[in-house]
Amino acid sequence: MTRRASPLTAFAVASLGIAIFSSMDAVMKGLVLALGAYNALMWRMFAGTIVSAIPYAASNPAWPARAVMRIHIVRALVTSAMAFLFFWGLGRVPMAQAIALSFIAPIIALFLAAIVLKERITRATIVATAMAFAGVLVILYGQSQAQLGRDAFWGALAILASAVCYAWNIILMRQQSLVAGATEVAFYQSALVALIYLLAAPFLLTVPAIDHAPALILAAVLATASLFLLSWAYARAQASYLAPTEYTGFLWATLWGWIVFGERVSFFTVAGAALIVGGCILAARRRDHAPVADTEAQL
Structure with a gap:
């Protein structure tokens, strides 16, 4: 099938996906506090496998080729580590701080995209990312003034480690x-991560x-969507173009x-958010630097 859409449309859809994912984070934080990180993730992935299996089965799918299944498995392994580290940390730090710390992921992803996918890093991308990252630094400075305790420190380290995994995940x-x-991706991510956690x-x-x-069902539905x-x-659209949408989270x-x-929400949070939004707007305007992917994929 030929996949055509304007870069701005892809940017908007990715931003909506991040909004839904961030809403799932809020549901998951409550579950982590009640059940612990492992059980919250295990049961969410189990529910997610059931939820995502319905549209996938309706698409009358064929078994993925070996090369495709390899990508599914590698991403599931990375996601397993990324998700556990993030939600373990999320249970110990405020949501805004957790997301701010995770913003190192798009920065790393921009350069990984250039190395792995041979994508071109434009000046506009660098400026937009630097602007958004400056917002993150402002937020972290504000958070450093709060007394959050040793648990929050370890939680922050876990989220930073998760962000490194997420850069690869992008x-x-x-x-x-x-x-x-999309239905195949959603199903195999939930099913394979659930199998890994089942160990x-x-x-x-x-x-x-x-x-x-x-x-748990709500978290699964939000994650699948x-x-x-x-x-x-x-x-x-290219990964380097869509990576800044992560900042809207x-x-x-x-x-x-x-x-x-x-x-x-502190003054530093508001100031940092303004920089983040500005960076994302700048990234969204660079239509001429974000060619549409025109790929034939055998599904």
Whole structure:
């Protein structure tokens, strides 16, 4: 199939995917606090496998080729480490700080895209990314004034480690989206990550109370929808172009952190958010530097 769409459309769809993913983060933070990182992720992935299997089965899929399955497996391995580190850390730091720390991922991804995918890094991309990253630094300076304790320190380190994994994940998402449809990507990510986490089940798995079922299902639906949208977008625009959409997640993390967990927003947070939005707008305007992916993929 030929995948054609304007770069700006792909940017908007990727931004929507990040918004939904950030909303899932808020649901998952509550589950992590109640169940622990492993059980929250294990049961969410199990629910996500069921939810994503429905549209995938309806598409009458064929078994993926060996090269495609290899990408599915590699991304699942990276995602498993990335997700556990992030949500373990998220249970120990405010949502806005967690997302701000994770913003080193798009920075690393821009250069990985140049190395792995041979994508061109333009001056506009660098300026937009530097502008958004300056916003992150402002936020981190504000957060450094708060007394969050030793748990928050270890949580921050876990999120930074997760961000390194996520940088690679962004590149894998682009590679995966060029050879597999969005429903296939969503299903195999949930199913393979669930299988990986299942290896620790004899030691860590517990059955949650039925009261947690609605939140687990909601998290699974949000994660599946986000995976679908991001896969669609990354099949139609370069990773270096879409990477700055990750910064919009901070705005949603700030909103949900305030509404759900009562986390206050400081002046530094507002100032940093303004820089982040400015960087994303600048990235979205560089239509001439973001050619549309025109790829024939055998699904």
